[in-house]
Amino acid sequence: MMNTLHAIHEHNITSEDQDGITATVTGVEEYVKEHIWQILENQMLDAGVIQDTGDKAYAMIEIGVRELIYKLNTDKHR
Numbered sequence: 685m686m687n688t689l690h691a692i693h694e695h696n697i698t699s700e701d702q703d704g705i706t707a708t709v710t711g712v713e714e715y716v717k718e719h720i721w722q723i724l725e726n727q728m729l730d731a732g733v734i735q736d737t738g739d740k741a742y743a744m745i746e747i748g749v750r751e752l753i754y755k756l757n758t759d760k761h762r
Contacts, residue, residue: 717749724748 691697725745728734734741 717753720749720752721745724752 692702725734725737725741728741728745728748734744
């Protein structure tokens with residue numbers, strides 16, 4: 685968060701700019717989540733981790749999506 689605050693100050697990011705960032709993020713959020721879901725589902729099916737698309741498989745995919753999003757959010761080596 686500190687890097688974000690530093691960037692806002694250093695680059696004179698206005699509240700209007702921030703609103704544009706938020707609108708853009710909101711616009712792509714579901715698109716990205718859906719693609720993450722599809723990629724994980726295909727990978728799990730191909731690897732034999734799941735065998736069908738029943739309730740248990742959907743729960744496993746959801747867990748995978750949450751784990752991946754968490755990992756991407758906490759990865760300090762980008």
